[in-house]
Amino acid sequence: MNPYRILSSCTIEFKGQSPVTEMIESADFTIDVKRPQPGWLDAETREKIVGYHALIAGGESLNAATMDRADDILIIARNGVGYDKVDLDYCTERGIIVTNTPGAMADAVADQAFALLLGLSRQLVLGDARVKKGDSYDIPIGEDLTAMTLGLFGCGHIGAEVIHRALGFKMRVLVHDPWVDGEKIRALGAEPVDRETLLAQSDAITLHVPLTEANLEMVNGEFLGQMKKGSYLINTARGGLVDEAALIAALKDEHLAGAGLDCQATEPPQGQSLELVRLDSVLALPHSGSKTLAARKRMAIVAAEGIIARLQGKMPNHVVNKTVLEKLGLAG
Secondary structure (H helix, E strand, O other), X not given: OOOOEEEEOOOOOEOOEOHHHHHHHHOOOEEEEOOOOOOOOHHHHHHHOOOOOEEEXXXXXXXXXXXXXXXXXXXXXXXXXXXXXXXXXXXXXXXXEEEOOOOOOHHHHHHHHHHHXXXXXXXXXXXHHHHHHOOOOOOOOOOOHXXXXXXXXXXXXXXXXXXXXXXXXXXXXXEEOOOOOHHHHHHOOOEEOOHHHHHHHOOEEEEOOOOOOOOOOOEOHHHHHHOOOOEEEEEOOOHHXXXXXXXXXXXXXXXXXXXXXXXXXXXXXXXXXXXXHOOOOEEEOOOOOOOOHHHHHHHHHHHHHHHHHHHOOOOOOOEOOOHHHHHHOOOO
């Protein structure tokens, strides 16, 4: 048996089957699953990762404080797209590859974005509550999605799937993403626009960008003030993209009609995040955009493929800290 040991903090068994376990064991490695206590506590992370060579990582923080005793780690495979809880500079310095799973969850998250938009625009939560309570058999008037313009801030794998769905609803779609070629956006059936046009013309704006130091709380008072009055904000990306105090203000003064939030600045929400999600004009979910069987299975498989490649001395796909490859002699 190969000495390499792999730890997963994420579920890798689906309906009694674990393709990841089969992949790992076929490669002659071993894998353990240790699900975290609620809150992804740093002290727990620090203890459980010792002695492992690879991690299939969920929402835990991986940095100098939690990895100081994890001397054997060669690769961290994020079971998802975001990697804001992984200290990339620290991992690169130690020669640890970090990967993610772009595309694996795109369909599921795109579906969630539209679930939030439909829930808000058609008053689904309010209507359900009134029918069940026997209250007024009515809801405020909504709007057809066909009559709305959807604006995307970011157009990666998830954004592309959102566009596909929006076109199915016959929506006009605007996209602002300076990193994506305009012709590619047009080929998807959307219109590339600048930031000001996106904010001014969109009836709903949905966020599809990673959280970085540069865009922390980019959805601030100025951003929200430039959005159309009566429009909606949808966030299935990261809670830290939004200045929650500014969003609370925009919702309370009814500049925005509502916000659909699959993520919050603190998860589970506390303090200001809790005040935000308790507003009647907010539809909030527990960061569950990727929580479908198909998506979680694809994510786990892609993460495992990267780990197997690294432990076999090959270059994994979807490396986030690409500068580490040259250091390891794996650059193509």
